[in-house]
Amino acid sequence: MVIQLENAKKNYGSFELNCSMKLEPGCVTGLIGRNGAGKSTAFKLILGLIHADGGKITIDDKNAMDLDNDTKRKLGVVLTESGFSGYLKIKDVAKILKASYPNFKEDDFMSQCEKQGLPKEKQIREFSTGMKAKLKILAAMSHDAEVLILDEPTSGLDVIAREEILDMLREYMNKEGNSILISSHIASDLEGLCDDVYMIENGQILLHEETGVILDEYGVLKVTSEQYAKLEKEYLLCAKEESYGYACLTAQKAFYQENYPDITIEKAGIDQVITLMISANGKKET
Amino acid sequence: MKTLLVKDYRILMTQKKSLLILLIVGVVMMISNLEIDFLTGYMMMMAMVLSLGTVNYDELDNGMAFIMTLPANRKTYAVEKYVLTLINIVACAVMMLVIYFITKGFINWQFGTGDMVSVTAGWICGIMIAASVMIPLYLKFGAEKRRVIMMLLWGIVAVIAIGGQKLAEVMAGTEAMNAINGFFTKISTLPVGVVVLAVIAVVAMAVILSLGISVGIMKKKEF
Structure with a gap:
């Protein structure tokens, strides 16, 4: 699956996003920038959550605004400030995922939740920040998605919880052809995970480079x-x-x-x- | 559609307390000798309000953005709210009919079986028209604005109802009123099948028009 933004534009008053980037199959691509740099806006454009003011945004050559359900089923998404309703419990989430994704394996999902120490009988709104983040990642990975689109999945987490989530992502990348597009404002999270990174500031891509090149050269x-x-x-x-x-x-x-x-x-x-x-x-x- | 329906029913199941209160009020109404037609309308209206309330839950904590990443598009989201409302009010209608048939042996309901079925069908049509007005408003406006608009809407409905009644009193015996009465008399003499078809056509048109507006609202939205 190839995700591509070509001169994608979005204006919010004085803020203008204008960026081009590409996620290749089998790669982990990072988008790094300060809070308010335009990371979430870029992700929302990719997911068709907002209308672009210009440029072209495609997922496997399909317009991001007109994604069909089959394409959507190949995506696992984590959004920083959005997720399943806080009034639901894990078993409710499992039922929704089961109704949405043919490849979803309920038993595996429930045992993964148990392994990660997520309480089954509590409503999500009662979860800690780390628990909520883990649930979002587990849900995104639960249905054999080819691509994970993760907007600040480690935001607000302590070092241990962050490392646990990064381990889960490394495990996901063991399957050939899987890819991840991940944003973060924490560089160390991306250094050990990404094949390449885009650096964004004030809506513009300042730099695109392979992580290995940055670290070596x-x-x-x-x-x-x-x-x-x-x-x-x-x-x-x-x-x-x-x-x-x-x-x-x-x-x-x-x-x-x-x-x-x-x-x-x-x-x-x-x-x-x-x-x-x-x-x-x-x-x-x- | 399946994704959204499962999500909404899971959310509705979290409102067990509201459902219980709704049932208790219904039972109290029944004990208070309220007629079954009113009770049926009340229960179905509540079923609609609960169905539309799922929009509030979707919007909480910016949840709409995530919902739109699930295998369901903006159009499906709008359509699903109509489907959910229809399923719930029809289910409620069936439940009330069952209650009617169970209780008619020991409660002396004013309505006969035929009347009860007609009244229930009438409520379904009326509530679907109400839902056709309310769903686009729910999708267009956020929770705060929605509350104000709903109050205004109910105010307008009350003014029209009371104003209409007063106007009918003032106009009683006039030529215009006689013409209106004549129109309704003519309708009442039409074969039942024609009236039923006409009502279904009006409701279908209201729902289709409303659906078109709702889909348009959803397509323009940003999450």
């Missing part, structure tokens, strides 16, 4: 003003003024290690990349 150069003046800037993505001089982001760490052995070069994680890209307003250094 991106670096942060920490230089004084004098060092910065002499630095080859062709391979710098952006630079931010700091008390000691400049922090510069590069996708060619090896070049600077080789040619500038006297400067400090740190490994860049997604957090550093996004922080530098956003604080430098995403402008490429020239």
Whole structure:
């Protein structure tokens, strides 16, 4: 299944989303950005929950606004602030899923819920934040979905609950052909999970890169003003003024290690990349 | 459709207390010697209100967004609310007819079997017309606005009913009133089959028109 946004536009007053991105089969693609950057808007466009003001949004070449039920059955969805009614219990959720998805296995779902310690006799509104998040993920994974579309599935969770959910997602990816589109504002969640990440800020995609490339080839150069003046800037993505001089982001760490052995070069994680890209307003250094 | 119906019935099952209160009020009405026709109408009206109430549950905590990711589209959502309402009021009608047949041996109901069936069918038609007005309003407006609009709507209905009655009193004996009376007299002389078909046609038209409006509302909505 291929999910694609081509110059997808959505305006909310002064905020304008304009983004292009693609989820390939068998991949875990992350969308990372600050709160209010446009992650949920992009997801809502993909799911046909809001009308686009321009561009093209498709799931397997089908317009996202006109998805048929068979295509929808191939999707498992988690939305950050929406889910099954809080008045329902797990057994009710199971019955709804059973009526909706031919591949849903009620017994497996119930035993997974038990394994994750979800109370069967309580209404969902009485669940803790972590329990609600786990239920959403289990429901999304319960019907052999080919793609999971997860908007901030780990939002508001403690480290242990987050790691448990990430483990569930890793297990889901063991099946060939499955893919995940996941958004988060927590970089560490995505580093260990995603094949590639899109970085979004103020409705625009600032960067798209494979996670491995970011971790292996991106670096942060920490230089004084004098060092910065002499630095080859062709391979710098952006630079931010700091008390000691400049922090510069590069996708060619090896070049600077080789040619500038006297400067400090740190490994860049997604957090550093996004922080530098956003604080430098995403402008490429020239 | 199946997804949404199962969801709504699961939600309705969470309202056991409301259903119980509804039944108790019904029993009290029955004991208070209220006629079965009124009781039937009351129970069916409540069945409609409970059916429409599922929209409130869907909207709670932005639940609509998630519902729209299930295998059901915007059009199906609108259609399902009509289907749910119809199923519930018909089920309620059947229940009241069963109660009527069970109790008629020891309660001296004013209505004969034929009258009871006719009255029940009339209530189904009337309530489906009421639902045709209310469903688009439920889908268009949020819970807060909906409350105000419903109060206004009931106010308008009351004004029309009372105003109509007063007007009929004032106009009694006039040529216009005689013409209106003549029209209804003519209708009452028509064969029953024709009247029934005409009523069914009016109700069907109201439901189809309302459904078209509801689907339009849902298609424009953003979640």
